Structure formats: C-alpha cells, structure tokens
Amino acid sequence: xxxxxxxxxxxxxxxxxxxxxxxxxxxxxxxxxxxxxxxxxxxxxxxxxxxxxxxxxxxxxxxxxxxxxxxxxxxxxxxxxxxxxxxxxxxxxxxxxxxxxxxxxxxxxxxxxxxxxxxxxxxxxxxxxxxxxxxxxxxxxxxxxxxxxxxxxxxxxxxxxxxxxxxxxxxxxxxxxxxxxxxxxxxxxxxxxxxxxxxxxxxxxxxxxxxxxxxxxxxxxxxxxxxxxxxxxxxxxxxxxxxxxxxxxxxxxxxxxxxxxxxxxxxxxxxxxxxxxxxxxxxxxxxxxxxxxxxxxxxxxxxxxxxxxxxxxxxxxxxxxxxxxxxxxxxxxxxxxxxxxxxxxxxxxxxxxxxxxxxxxxxxxxxxxxxxxxxxxxxxxxxxxxxxxxxxxxxxxxxxxxxxxxxxxxxxxxxxxxxxxxxxxxxxxxxxxxxxxxxxxxxxxxxxxxxxxxxxxxxxxxx
Ligand SMILES: Cc1ncc(COP(=O)(O)O)c(C=O)c1O
Numbered sequence: 001x002x003x004x005x006x007x008x009x010x011x012x013x014x015x016x017x018x019x020x021x022x023x024x025x026x027x028x029x030x031x032x033x034x035x036x037x038x039x040x041x042x043x044x045x046x047x048x049x050x051x052x053x054x055x056x057x058x059x060x061x062x063x064x065x066x067x068x069x070x071x072x073x074x075x076x077x078x079x080x081x082x083x084x085x086x087x088x089x090x091x092x093x094x095x096x097x098x099x100x101x102x103x104x105x106x107x108x109x110x111x112x113x114x115x116x117x118x119x120x121x122x123x124x125x126x127x128x129x130x131x132x133x134x135x136x137x138x139x140x141x142x143x144x145x146x147x148x149x150x151x152x153x154x155x156x157x158x159x160x161x162x163x164x165x166x167x168x169x170x171x172x173x174x175x176x177x178x179x180x181x182x183x184x185x186x187x188x189x190x191x192x193x194x195x196x197x198x199x200x201x202x203x204x205x206x207x208x209x210x211x212x213x214x215x216x217x218x219x220x221x222x223x224x225x226x227x228x229x230x231x232x233x234x235x236x237x238x239x240x241x242x243x244x245x246x247x248x249x250x251x252x253x254x255x256x257x258x259x260x261x262x263x264x265x266x267x268x269x270x271x272x273x274x275x276x277x278x279x280x281x282x283x284x285x286x287x288x289x290x291x292x293x294x295x296x297x298x299x300x301x302x303x304x305x306x307x308x309x310x311x312x313x314x315x316x317x318x319x320x321x322x323x324x325x326x327x328x329x330x331x332x333x334x335x336x337x338x339x340x341x342x343x344x345x346x347x348x349x350x351x352x353x354x355x356x357x358x359x360x361x362x363x364x365x366x367x368x369x370x371x372x373x374x375x376x377x378x379x380x381x382x383x384x385x386x387x388x389x390x391x392x393x394x395x396x397x398x399x400x401x402x403x404x405x406x407x408x409x410x411x412x413x414x415x416x417x418x419x420x421x422x423x424x425x426x427x428x429x430x431x432x433x434x435x436x437x438x439x440x441x442x443x444x445x446x447x448x449x450x451x452x453x454x455x456x457x458x459x460x461x462x463x
Contacts, residue, residue: 024068024402026395026452034067035391035455040412069394071401071409076101079109082429086406096404097434099424104270104381105353106429107341108300120336128329132159133318136329140336145305147342151268151276153286154307156314159335161327163265163294166304168194169321170261170292174313175199175230182216182258183232184208186240189413191232191263201227207240208233210248217256229258235278236267239415239423241377241384243267246282253289261290269298270354270381275345297425299341301334356428357381360435364426367439373446376421383424384410385442387449393420395449396442403441422446 029035042057064070074088080101087093107113120140130136145157160166171194175181181195185204195202205212213231220229231253233244246262253260264277272280277293279285290313295303306317318324330338344350364383365375374386387393390411397409400422411420422442 024395024398026448029067029069029395030391030453030455032063032067033455034064034069035394038390038412038417040417043413064394068398068401071394071397074100074406081109082106082427082431082434084406086401088401094401094404096401096406097430097438098406099383099426099430099438100406100408101427102297102425103300103427104266104298104357104425105341105345105350106427107298107344107353109429110300110341110344112344113300113337113340116340117333117337120332124332126331126333128331130328131325132329133325138329138332138335140332140339141330144330144335144339144342147339148305148307151274151342151346152279152291152307154291155309156311157305157307158314158317158321158324159330160304160306160321160324161330162302162323163292163296163304164190165321165323165327166292166294166306167191167263168197169323170290170306170317171195171230171232172198173317173319173321173324174259174290175228177201178226179228179230180220180224181230181232182213182220184234184237184244186237186415187232187234188238188263188265191234191261195230195232207237208242208244210245210252213249214252214256217252217258221256225257229253229256230261231258232261233263234266235262235264236271236380236382237377238266238382239384239410239421241375241380241382243278243282243378246279246284246288250284250288259289261292262288263292265292265294265304266297266382267380268293269341269345269350270357275342275350275354295334295338295341298345299338301330301337301341303330303334303338353428357426357430360426360428360430360432363432364424364435364439367436368442371439371443373443381426383426385422385424385446387420387422387446388418389454390417390420391455392446392449392452393422395452396422396445399445399448400441403445405438405441407442 037060045053047053074086077085077093080103084098085093085095124138128136148157167190175198177199179199180201182203182205183195186207203216236243250260267277269275271277276285290308292306295301361379361383368375376384376386393409408423410423
C-alpha cells in the first residue's frame with residue numbers, strides 16, 4: 001500500500017508546540033553535539049563523590065534539551081487518549097496524536113472503568129494501607145486474583161504493586177544462587193535485573209531462538225542435574241513486536257527439567273481469543289509453568305501479577321518476593337479498575353476493541369512499508385519503526401513532535417546501541433484519519449532524518 005499524496009513532506013513547526021517556529025536547522029543540530037553520545041557512556045561515572053560525578057550526564061542531557069532532541073520525561077496534561085496534550089522540557093503544551101501512551105484498548109477512558117474506580121474509591125478509600133501479606137488486600141484484590149486465574153487457566157495468582165515488581169520479585173523469589181536462568185537476549189530490564197540479582201548463572205539466548213535454548217539447556221544439564229533452571233521470555237516483545245514459539249519452549253523446558261516464565265505485559269487483554277494474549281493465541285492456556293504480567297498497558301492501572309498452578313509456588317512468592325511482601329498491596333481502586341477492564345476485554349466489546357487496534361496496526365504498517373519504511377515484528381498494538389542510528393531517531397522524533405505526532409524514540413538502554421527505533425503504541429481509539437496523518441508525517445520525518453548530516457559520535461566515556 002502506498003500513501004497517495006504527501007502534501008506535508010516538509011514539516012513546518014506548528015504554532016503551539018513551544019518549539020522555535022523556524023524550520024529546524026539540521027546541519028547546525030548535527031554540529032551541536034546533541035545527536036551524538038548515548039546514555040551507555042554515562043552509566044558508570046568514576047570518582048569518589050556520588051553527588052557530583054553525574055555532572056557530565058546532566059550536561060549531555062541539557063545539550064539535547066536545548067536542541068529539542070530530549071523526548072523523555074514529558075508530561076501528559078489530561079488522560080492518555082489518542083489525542084492528548086503533551087508538555088516537555090522547554091516545550092509549551094502541544095495537542096496532538098498520541099502514540100506514546102500505553103492504553104491499547106483505550107480502556108482508561110471507558111466510562112464503565114472510570115465508574116468502577118470511583119465506586120471502589122467511595123467504598124474503600126484511595127489506599128491499600130498495608131502489604132498484601134498483612135492487611136493490604138481488599139475484596140477487589142481477591143476478586144482480581146480469581147479473575148486472572150480464570151482467564152489464564154491458572155489456579156493461583158499473586159498480585160504485585162507494579163509489573164516491574166512482579167518480574168523482579170518472581171525471579172528473585174524462585175531462583176537462588178546455585179540455580180540457572182536462561183533469558184531471551186531482548187527481555188525487559190525487569191526480568192534481566194531480576195535474573196542478575198538472583199544468580200550469577202545467567203545466560204542470554206538469541207532472541208526467540210529455540211535451538212539456542214535447547215543447546216544451552218543441554219549444556220547446563222550435562223554438568224548440573226541438581227540446580228533448577230528458569231527459562232524467561234515474553235509473550236509480545238515490547239520493542240520488537242514479535243513472539244516466541246511457546247509450545248516448543250515449554251516442551252524444551254519439560255525435556256530438560258526446566259521451568260518456563262512468560263511475561264505477558266503487552267499482549268494479555270490486547271491480543272488473542274478472549275483477550276488471553278499470545279498464550280491463548282498459541283493454544284497454551286493453562287500449560288505454561290509461570291505467567292507474569294503488568295496491568296499498565298491494557299488494564300488502565302499500575303500493578304502486576306504472577307500466575308501458576310501450584311499453591312506452594314504462590315506461597316514462596318508471597319513470602320520471598322520482596323516486591324510483594326515489603327511493598328504496599330495494589331489499592332482497591334487499582335484492583336477494581338483492572339477487574340472492570342478484564343470484564344470488558346473478555347466480552348464481545350473486547351473483541352471489537354482488539355479488532356480495532358489490530359486494524360490500526362495493520363493499516364499503519366502497510367502505509368509505512370509502501371513508502372519504504374521498515375516496521376519490525378508482527379502486527380500487534382506495537383509498531384516499531386526501524387531507524388538504527390540514534391541520531392536519525394532523535395531527529396525524526398523531534399520532527400514528529402513539531403507536527404504534533406507523539407511517539408517514543410527508543411535508544412539505549414531500552415534497545416541495544418545502533419538498534420534505535422521509533423516505537424508507536426496504538427490504541428483502539430485511534431481513527432483511520434489519525435493513522436493516515438501519522439503515516440504521512442512519519443515517512444517525511446524518517447526520510448529527512450536519514451538525509452541529515454551525520455554527527456561525530458563520541459566513542460569513549462567522558463572523564
Ligand atoms: C515486558 C515488560 N515487563 C514488565 C514491565 C513492567 O511493568 P510496569 O511498567 O507496569 O511496572 C514492562 C513495562 O514497561 C514491560 O514492558
């Protein structure tokens with residue numbers, strides 16, 4: 001599919017973005033230094049003074065901000081809807097098409113979800129006021145545990161205050177130093193950091209590569225039959241929009257006496273029959289050892305969970321996952337919100353919302369591919385547009401923001417160095433007109449960014 005007309009190929013700065021109204025001077029931007037460098041250079045500053053040694057990082061961030069290529073820690077003014085008002089450092093509020101929020105089925109603005117949240121607020125107040133292991137549970141959290149168990153065909157569920165906490169807590173509670181973790185090389189930081197905190201025996205397998213998993217499992221079992229092995233992957237990879245072969249991965253785990261953990265943060269609710277995610281789509285409901293997820297992408301709330309078949313595993317998580325035990329429980333408002341979202345996701349209305357977001361994704365991918373842009377992964381609510389170079393990503397993100405199209409330019413540490421991309425997260429609420437406008441402007445922005453002068457890249461860490 002090709003975009004028929006490209007009247008907006010030359011981006012003009014809109015009046016209300018807060019950016020300089022003049023067209024961006026890309027050669028000057030390249031010469032400024034704001035397109036070079038990476039967070040990776042500043043990760044481990046040297047020196048004895050913890051409070052002063054981050055100065056070089058701050059200078060680099062300020063340089064990027066001054067030149068309009070620091071698209072982070074922006075602020076939403078209002079709900080995370082398809083049209084949203086965004087403010088950034090040095091930017092006036094700008095209203096535009098929002099592909100930078102995570103609300104795949106647009107449930108955050110659903111009246112029934114908002115009513116459920118208000119009812120829980122009126123009934124229980126805003127706060128859980130305790131860890132789930134003490135008195136932090138409410139009837140809403142208990143009902144949520146049951147509802148998740150039913151959706152996933154898992155008897156037992158443990159809730160966490162964030163998805164991050166679920167990932168980190170699950171791995172550190174179950175795996176100890178004599179055990180092994182095999183983890184997809186592109187797994188989310190919460191999973192990687194959980195693995196690193198649990199044991200030194202961590203190996204990354206090539207992204208989605210089951211042959212590599214088999215080879216690593218065989219290697220471990222050849223020398224260690226006593227240690228446990230946890231294999232970690234995701235249902236839908238959040239930066240790459242692709243999925244593993246779960247039946248094969250679970251089969252390999254059984255063959256080598258390993259356990260499979262699948263993070264369904266991005267696909268549960270938003271994909272698969274009945275909203276059962278990639279696990280349901282691959283016919284694996286009730287057959288995956290450990291399922292963990294987050295409520296922050298589709299279920300209009302913060303929070304996370306781990307689901308399993310064994311009460312003993314549930315108990316281990318409750319007592320040894322620090323992020324569960326030593327953190328206040330999900331609030332009644334959050335739990336009631338997620339419950340209502342689960343109800344909608346499992347209804348006919350949910351089928352319609354999933355169809356709408358997928359239609360948007362397929363349309364956007366087709367429009368971009370027709371103009372020669374590379375979208376990686378498979379159709380899903382996540383559309384990663386490959387740019388590769390960090391400099392091109394920064395320019396394209398800035399040009400898009402000037403046209404009131406908000407995307408997340410992704411670079412290290414979210415993705416590996418040299419594998420930068422623009423990530424668009426679609427919603428059911430996006431209209432065909434918004435998709436077409438975004439596609440036109442994306443093509444223009446990426447083409448301009450690719451033709452811009454290359455910056456001189458700093459290869460070494462600053463002193
Ligand atoms: C795959 C994956 N797992 C876990 C998390 C953490 O979830 P939360 O942001 O809800 O804490 C994220 C968040 O970005 C994620 O993408």
